[in-house]
Every structure is written in C-alpha cells, then in structure tokens.
Amino acid sequence: MTELLRIEGLTIVPAAMPERMLVKDVSLTLQPGRTTCVVGESGSGKSLTALAVMQLLSKQLKQISGRVLFQGQDLTTLNHEQMRDIRGKRIGMIFQEPMTSLNPVLTVGYQIGESLTVHLGLKGKALKARVASLLEQVGIPATRADSYPDELSGGQRQRVMIAMSIACEPAMLIADEPTTALDVTVQAQILKLLDELKTRMNMGMLFITHDFGVVADIADDVVVMFRGEIVESGPVAQVLNQPQHPYTKALLACVPDADGKKALQPIDYAWIDGDGVPA
Amino acid sequence: MSDVILSARHLFKTYTQRSGRLGLGSTKIHALDDVSVDLKTGSTLAVVGESGSGKSTLARCLLQLQPLDQGEVLFQGVDLAKLTAAELRQQRRDMQMVFQDPFASLNPRMRIGEIVAEGLLIHGLGNADEREHKVIKMLKRVGLTEADMKKYPHQFSGGQRQRIGIARALVLEPKLVVCDEPVSALDVSIQAQILLLLKELQQEMNLSYLFISHDLRVVRHIADEVAVMHRGKLIEHDTVEALYAAPKQEYTKNLLNAIPGRKGLSVQTA
Ligand SMILES: Nc1ncnc2c1ncn2[C@@H]1O[C@H](COP(=O)(O)OP(=O)(O)OP(=O)(O)O)[C@@H](O)[C@H]1O
Ligand SMILES: Nc1ncnc2c1ncn2[C@@H]1O[C@H](COP(=O)(O)OP(=O)(O)OP(=O)(O)O)[C@@H](O)[C@H]1O
Ligand SMILES: [Mg+2]
Ligand SMILES: [Mg+2]
Secondary structure, X not given: OOOOEEEEEEEEEEOOOOOOOOEEEXXXXXXXXXXXXXXXXXXOOHHHHHHHHOOOOOOOEEEXXXXXXXXXXXXXXXOHHHHHHHEOOOEEEEOXXXXXXXXXXXXXXXXXXXXHHHHHOOOHHHHHHHHHHHHHHOOOOHXXXXXXXXXXXXXXXXXXXXXXXXXXXXXXXXXXXXXXXXXXXXXXXXXXXXXXHHHHHOOEEEEEOOOHHHHHHHOOEEEEEEOOEEEEEEEHHHHHHOOOOHXXXXXXXXXXXXXXXXXXXXXXXXXXXXXXXXX | OOOEEEEEEEEEEEEEEEEOOOOOEEEEEEEEEEEEEEEEOOOEEEEEEOXXXXXXXXXXXXXXXXXXXXXXXXXXXXXXXXXXXXXXHHHHOOEEEEOOOOHHHOOOOOOHHHHHHHHHHHOOOOOHHHHHHXXXXXXXXXXXXXXXXXXXXXXXXXXXXXXXXXXXXXOOOOOEXXXXXXXXXXXXXXXXXXXXXXXXXXXXXXXXXXXXXXXXXXXXXXXXXXXXXXXXXXXXXXXXXXXXXXXXXXXXXXXXXXXOOOOOOOOOOO
C-alpha cells in the first residue's frame, strides 16, 4: 500500500438542502512525495473537499457518500479521538483564512508549540527552540513568537499557519491557498521550504491554488474543479499544455500576463454550457 | 491641488511589541517610516512590497482607521485628523476600504443583503426599495446572485466572501477606494471580471484607487503608478510602464524576477 490518499466518490450537500450538490462524486489519489494542485472556479468545492478529508465539515453540511482513505485507513469511520491523533501529526492543514483558524487570545508561539507538545511531547527549552526554528524557516523573526495574531500582518499570519501545519513533519499536507497573502519573494521561500519537506520526508501535498504560475512551478499532477465536479485531471504538463475540457481551456486563457499586453477577459460561460466551442 | 485626491505627508507609525514571559521586554517595529505619497484623482496607485513591509498599516492610517504617530493625510485638501467625529463620518462615505481578511471583516450574524446595504443605510441613501435595487445590482456585478442576499457569510467560499467585501465598498459609489489584496482569493476568470469592473467604475465615476497587491501581474493590468514599500519605507515610486521596464531598486528587481511561472506556463515534460 504505497498510496497516501485516495478519495472515492465524495459527495457533499447542505444538510438543509440535500438535493443541491456542492461537491459531486469527487475521486482522486495522491502518492507520497508528490504534489497535486487543485485549481478551479471560485465556489467549485475545493475547500469543502479539503475540509472533508480532515473531517472538519461544518454541521450544516453533510457528506452523503464517499470514502477518504489515508494510508489505507478510511477516515470517515474514525471517531473524534482517533481523528485528533491524525490531524496535525500525520496530516497537516493550512486553512484558507488564517484569522478564523488562529486563536486571537493565544500567542502565535504558543499555538505553533501546541501540537509539538500534544503529539511529540516536546517541552521547555527544546519546545522553545523548535518554535523559534519554525518561525525562522517561514521568514518571521523568532522574537515574534510572543505576538498575538492581530499584531501580525496578513502574510505573517499565513506563515504562522504554515509553520503550525508542518511542525510535526506530517506525511501529508493539505494547503488551501496558502500563499495568497505573500509577495513573490516570500512565496518563493515558502514553496522551497515545502519542496524540501517533500524531498526529505517524502511528504505528499494536496495544494489548492488559483495561481497557475505556482501550479507550473510545483505541481506533479493537476485536478480541475468546476461546479462541484472534477472535470479534468492529469500530469501538470498535460493539463497546462493540452487542456481537454472547455472549462480548463477557458480558465487558462484568463491567466493575466506579466507584461500587461493581453487584455483582461473573463470566461464567457455561455459556450461552456453550450457546445463547448469558444466563440 | 485639485488633481490630487489623497496626499500623505511624512507618515510615521511604530508598534511596540511586548516580549518575554512577563511582557517586560519590548521591541519597536517601524511599520511606517517617513512615508509620503500622492494619489491622483481618477487614477490607480498600486502599493507592492514584502509581507510585513507596512502596506496594510498605510491603508488603515490613510483612512484614519488607526492613529498615526506623526504626519498628515489630506483627502480632497482636507486634513482628516482635524475633523470632528461627525465630519469624519461624512467623509467616510467617499472613502471606502476593502479589507485583506474578508471573513474577519464580515459580521457573521448579518445576512449578505444587510451587510452590503449597511453603508447605504448609515448614510441615509435612498429608500428601502432603492437600496435593495442597488445591492442586487452590485452583487450581480461581482458575480453573485440575488438569492445570495439571504445567506450568511459562513455559507460562502473564500473567493465569494472577498467579492462581498468588494460589493460592500463599491455600492456606496465612493470617490476613493483603498483595496487591500482585493483579488488574492479569486480564480483568474473572476479576477479579470473584478478588475474590469473596477476599471469600468473608475471611468464612470472618476474613482481613485489605492490598490495593495502582491500579484505583479495584476498590478501591471490595473495600475497607473506603482509604489514599492520595503521595511516601512517607500523606496520607489514610478509609472507602471517605467517601473516594470527599468526598476531602480535592487528589491524591486527581485520582486519582478520572482514572478512565478514567468517563463510562461508551459511545463517541460519529464
Ligand atoms: N455552510 C454552507 N452552507 C451552504 N453552502 C455552502 C456552505 N459552505 C460552502 N457552501 C457553498 O459550497 C460551494 C463550495 O464552497 P468551497 O468553499 O468549497 O469553494 P472553493 O472552491 O473553495 O472556492 P474559493 O476558490 O472561492 O475558495 C460554494 O458555492 C459555497 O457557497
Ligand atoms: N498591532 C500590531 N502590533 C505590533 N506589530 C504590528 C501590529 N500590526 C502590524 N504590526 C507589524 O507591523 C509590520 C507591518 O504590518 P502590515 O500589516 O502593515 O504589513 P503588510 O505590508 O500589510 O504585510 P502583508 O503583505 O503580510 O499583509 C509587520 O511587521 C507587523 O507584524
Ligand atoms: Mg476555498
Ligand atoms: Mg497586509
């Protein structure tokens, strides 16, 4: 069993409106040491898929079918305690909105250290040193360990989340738009850090992003989501160079160029819904 | 000077960071270190720079959402710090902000229709019907629907929340909008749609934007001028063409060189 993650037929609906499928029959696999980028429309179900893997869907949502196998174990059958052991230790997650997942009344150093204490039993000086090293790896001075989340900039908070997620060197990292608040120089540093973990620890990564530049730089495979479904997937070169589905083609055509020469042009959905041929 | 809508003169802002177990130690963080900048009426000034360089602090200080240590901000020639609370409230309608963290800035107990209409209500603009009409129209322009009015923030995806923040600011038809990473969570199609909307409104209403972004491809498309911040200082300011063609500062060159996937999107098959 070499497979790290296998999602099979995942379907998610609002509990109050079970006929509306927010995620529809999603299946994908991830191997250790590989990176799968998930791209797609805003609202297409990327974050819900990630949250379902972590068993963190809100009560208002319901997974009505599907299995989530992590290292061969079906996470949907585990109880709270078993899941808590896996979360943070064997699967790390970077959430899309840092402020909603950081606790405002605890210092960021404490929050980074928490999982190290819980899962690895680190305490005292060793804990402090490890927290300091994690902060520095994400480009934040170690003295900022005493800061509260609202004393940090948007990008610094995002990097605190990243430090938390990799603290225990998990086998798998789920990253939901982890670099949206970072300038390109810091982003490059973070992507390099994640790549090191991938090589050194054979970590597998499920990486949600809307930035095709990032996809081109880090992905092994790409999954494209559209209206709750996976409409295309494959090796990165194939999906970016020879997209098959009309939505993927249309989306790639919208990528802004760095020279500002190409006019901005959103997707005209009429032709995706129609005959699938660009107007 | 009627062609400058917003003028900042020698802004300083220092944060004191407590540290150590008892909070006895402290370090000073110079978030704004003598920043001066002008925004021309009807134009877009992008502010770029390293994470933590002071961009959001600048945005909040310009709109008087946070006190400055020193310096003055003139909006349409008026020194904002000298206004009474009531006068400042008057001006606020014309100066709107789109916040960096969309979820934290949306009241979880209010429906989207109420959130977007709130400013109209506070400033007494239009009757209930007119307000609703405006809200629906703006939601549609940012790619949301009339049915979304009845939903709460947690029912939306990250990118949808970001668009709610944009609709809330634009519905007031302000003169100045300070946008802090307004399109960072959007797929490239919605991103293009929002950028085009911002440009369209700019032409319709002679709107001025201060546009904070780390995405230099987006900046290239939206900005007239670009200011680069580094460690609390404004180190370079030029027209977008000049800055992209011939960046002067080392840091700016690094930024432009680090645009991911710049070599184009095609990937070599292994
Ligand atoms: N609690 C909820 N109740 C009802 N609908 C919800 C709820 N949470 C999310 N949704 C809807 O489910 C859909 C998928 O949401 P999801 O957050 O997975 O999108 P996403 O692909 O991550 O988008 P983005 O790129 O904008 O973050 C969206 O249309 C959203 O409005
Ligand atoms: N309330 C605060 N107390 C202490 N330090 C603060 C506070 N708010 C911001 N800072 C610090 O001031 C500096 C500038 O922060 P600011 O939020 O303006 O940066 P930014 O340029 O917007 O960064 P980003 O691109 O990451 O959002 C950062 O080092 C930040 O940690
Ligand atoms: Mg999302
Ligand atoms: Mg900021």
